Amino acid sequence: MKALILNEFEGPLEVVTKEKPEPKEGEVLVRIKAAGINPVDAMITNGYMKDRMKHHFPLVPGWEMAGVVEECGYGARRFMNGEEVYAYARRPEVGEGTFAEYICLPESYLSKKPVNISFEEAGSVPLTGLTAYQCLFDTGKLKQEDVVLVLGASGGVGTFAIQLAKYHGSTVVAVASEDNHTYLKELGADYCIDYKNQDVEKEVKNKFKEGVDLVLDAVGGDTTEIGVQCMKKGGKIVSIANPGEDIDDQVDFTFVFVEPNSRQLDHIREIIEAGNMKVPMQKTYKLDEVKHAFEQILSGHTTGKIAFSLN
Numbered sequence: 001m002k003a004l005i006l007n008e009f010e011g012p013l014e015v016v017t018k019e020k021p022e023p024k025e026g027e028v029l030v031r032i033k034a035a036g037i038n039p040v041d042a043m044i045t046n047g048y049m050k051d052r053m054k055h056h057f058p059l060v061p062g063w064e065m066a067g068v069v070e071e072c073g074y075g076a077r078r079f080m081n082g083e084e085v086y087a088y089a090r091r092p093e094v095g096e097g098t099f100a101e102y103i104c105l106p107e108s109y110l111s112k113k114p115v116n117i118s119f120e121e122a123g124s125v126p127l128t129g130l131t132a133y134q135c136l137f138d139t140g141k142l143k144q145e146d147v148v149l150v151l152g153a154s155g156g157v158g159t160f161a162i163q164l165a166k167y168h169g170s171t172v173v174a175v176a177s178e179d180n181h182t183y184l185k186e187l188g189a190d191y192c193i194d195y196k197n198q199d200v201e202k203e204v205k206n207k208f209k210e211g212v213d214l215v216l217d218a219v220g221g222d223t224t225e226i227g228v229q230c231m232k233k234g235g236k237i238v239s240i241a242n243p244g245e246d247i248d249d250q251v252d253f254t255f256v257f258v259e260p261n262s263r264q265l266d267h268i269r270e271i272i273e274a275g276n277m278k279v280p281m282q283k284t285y286k287l288d289e290v291k292h293a294f295e296q297i298l299s300g301h302t303t304g305k306i307a308f309s310l311n
């Protein structure tokens with residue numbers, strides 16, 4: 001199979017021919033059609049996570065995908081050959097990722113692909129869609145009557161967070177560059193704030209005097225503290241980009257690291273198929289365009305999602 005591999009951290013990513021994996025007991029072999037690209041892929045290849053996660057070389061990066069079931073291992077009975085699936089494919093050891101033509105995954109990782117979107121779109125949902133879902137609903141306990149502030153609203157996670165929160169009936173305040181405000185409104189944001197030219201806390205408090213119920217921080221750094229200042233008394237902040245070491249103990253703060261969850265992917269599929277969530281794609285790339293793809297994701301200014309197309 002064709003795969004993108006890395007032989008050492010910070011080394012070049014190369015497209016090579018590699019042996020196709022074979023499904024073990026309980027695993028499914030999937031022919032990958034598309035794989036979403038995320039900031040974490042560049043962080044892994046740069047070695048940023050090397051002390052935090054077990055890994056092996058040659059390392060195939062990529063943590064999400066959509067494809068077609070090609071073979072089921074012994075005891076794997078949930079899917080049939082030819083079924084279209086999608087998955088968040090983070091395994092305990094980093095090495096056999098989704099930037100390849102095939103992957104073997106435990107069947108419990110897989111969910112049926114939404115029928116009404118392309119493979120590129122479906123392959124771009126699992127990681128960021130589950131992140132938004134788990135932050136808002138599992139950790140954030142978002143209620144319909146709540147106001148949620150999304151920091152980093154135009155990126156992969158923010159794009160799904162806005163739509164999931166609106167689907168839930170909540171009010172959404174979205175923070176991103178002004179150029180992206182039409183995009184945020186189209187996704188359903190009730191209010192938009194430009195972090196470059198506006199004082200985010202002041203704008204939030206102008207609209208909601210007491211502050212917001214929930215903050216989803218997808219930016220980290222100094223932005224997390226801005227989020228804390230925007231919370232109402234008794235509010236929560238959930239960050240995916242700041243581990244929270246410097247956050248005051250009195251603040252209801254949680255760092256979330258997204259977990260694979262095929263039941264939640266089933267729910268996300270239902271939301272997409274009912275027309276309540278779309279997957280805006282900024283661009284798709286071929287594997288040999290990895291340099292441009294990683295430059296884009298490392299820019300920190302991707303609008304919606306980017307993906308590798310392996311068709």
Ligand SMILES: NC(=O)c1ccc[n+]([C@@H]2O[C@H](COP(=O)([O-])OP(=O)(O)OC[C@H]3O[C@@H](n4cnc5c(N)ncnc54)[C@H](OP(=O)(O)O)[C@@H]3O)[C@@H](O)[C@H]2O)c1
Nearest residue numbers: 039131152154155156157176177195240256257258301302
């Ligand atoms: N812990 C986890 O499980 C987990 C899961 C997924 C992602 N993450 C992390 O979460 C972060 C976001 O991921 P992503 O996939 O959404 O990234 P992304 O697609 O690259 O989007 C980043 C977005 O942040 C916006 N932004 C940049 N600086 C900002 C600021 N100061 N204030 C408000 N918005 C700002 C940009 O908007 P403009 O272009 O409009 O400026 C851009 O759209 C990354 O650091 C990623 O590694 C963590």
